[in-house]
Amino acid sequence: MAQKPLRVPCPTCRQPALFSPANPWRPFCSERCRQRDLGAWANEEYRVAEAPPQDGDAADDGGGGGGATRH
Numbered sequence: 001m002a003q004k005p006l007r008v009p010c011p012t013c014r015q016p017a018l019f020s021p022a023n024p025w026r027p028f029c030s031e032r033c034r035q036r037d038l039g040a041w042a043n044e045e046y047r048v049a050e051a052p053p054q055d056g057d058a059a060d061d062g063g064g065g066g067g068a069t070r071h
C-alpha cells in the first residue's frame, strides 16, 4: 500500500538513508557508512556512547519542588 520510500537517519553520517530493499546497506546510507560503523564497533571506538545533544526538555530529574506530603 504505502509506496512512500521510508528514510531513516544513517547511524554514521546522519543523512537520510533509504530504508528499503533497494538499499542493501540499510539502515546506513552507503556501504562506506556501514563498514565504518561496523569497524568502529569492532575497534570498540564506540565504547563511550556520546549522547546526542537533545534540545528541548533536558534532564529534568525533579531535584526540587516541595514533595512533602501533608495530610
Ligand SMILES: [Zn+2]
Residues within 6 Å of the ligand: 010, 011, 012, 013, 014, 015, 028, 029, 030, 033
Ligand atoms: Zn551514511
